[in-house]
Amino acid sequence: MNIDEEIKKIIKKKDYDFWIFLEKAYENNVKLDIGHFILLNLLIGIYDLYKNLCDSLGEDRAKEIFNSYKIFAKNSDYISGEFLKKYINRKSRVAVHNRIKDLKSLGFKIESKSGAYGGYKLIDVPEWFKR
Template sequence: MIERLKSLEHNRNFEFWTFLEKAYEKNLKLDLGHFKLLSVLLNVSEIYKELSDELGKKDARKMLEKEGMFTKNSEYVSGEYLKKYIERDSRVAVHNRINDLRKLDFIIETKPGPLGGYKLLKTPEWFENLEASM
């Protein structure tokens, strides 16, 4: 499980052309950071669910917190963790990409503040149809 945590962005395949089409419709410019962030948010959600089933929510949360993925005492992916993951110097880069994903109809909850983070709540229907077809 720990190995899976360390390679989050490498085990997702995205239908690039559909993403590009949706971004074009919304006048958004995508870069690799958008895909990395989305991949991490999707994978952390899945891993958290698996760990919760196996260990219980509290222990699963603590494990992800210890790995630096979750912010302290929450189920939100750390903005600091995401910043490092997309290799940027500022959490503003994360915030801007999250806002772009929201414009593509991903529902992402934000927890503000120094211990703030992000939680993917729902993916858009067009994306769910892509995942089902892969």
């Protein structure tokens, strides 16, 4: 399994109704860009990828692979802000934080942790967001 290719597939997924998403953003005065969708896809898809790797290769090997790609923050299961920022092509994790804040304002429950063990984890999606 090529992790880079799998991540590219995750980023390009379009499993949700874009128009409803756009309507909710408009109602909440959130200005969307492609980074919001990329982050959301990663927050959803990374855990699916991790589960698939655990099922096929075992948890230890899956953790080893995720550590080598620096997907999870150090010794945690939170997706690293450093990892996320490179996929939205920004130099600062603040760009990730701002988009996560926007997604939260749209009703996405996203846990955030700061520091070396921090990152982001999607906990729940709003009722209107159906894949």
